[in-house]
Amino acid sequence: MNLTTREVSRDGKAITLTPREFQLLEQFMRQPGRVLSKAQLTEKVWDSDFDRGSNVVEVHVHQLRKKIDKGFESPLLETVVGVGYRLRGATNTQ
Incomplete structure (x- = not known):
C-alpha cells in the first residue's frame, strides 16, 4: 500500500479500491494482527454520526476481502467472530 499514490498491490498484482475500501485497508495495515471492532472501524473510517446499527461495515x-484475497493462496483479512476483523500476514505501508 502506497499512501502517497494511493496504490495497492499484492504479489505484484495491482488492486483497485474505492476510497472507503482504501481507508479500511489502511486501518488494518496500520495495526496488523490487531482485531478491529466494527465500532473502531466506524469511528476511523465513517463519520461519527454514522448509524452503528447498519451493516455497511460488513x-x-x-x-475489500474479495479484492485483496480472491485468487491468492492465503487470505489476509479474517473475521474474529463476535469481536471484529484483523489483517494477517506481513504488510508494507509506504
Whole structure:
C-alpha cells in the first residue's frame, strides 16, 4: 500500500479500491494482527454520526476481502467472530 499514490498491490498484482475500501485497508495495515471492532472501524473510517446499527461495515469489509484475497493462496483479512476483523500476514505501508 502506497499512501502517497494511493496504490495497492499484492504479489505484484495491482488492486483497485474505492476510497472507503482504501481507508479500511489502511486501518488494518496500520495495526496488523490487531482485531478491529466494527465500532473502531466506524469511528476511523465513517463519520461519527454514522448509524452503528447498519451493516455497511460488513458490506465494505466483504468487498475489500474479495479484492485483496480472491485468487491468492492465503487470505489476509479474517473475521474474529463476535469481536471484529484483523489483517494477517506481513504488510508494507509506504
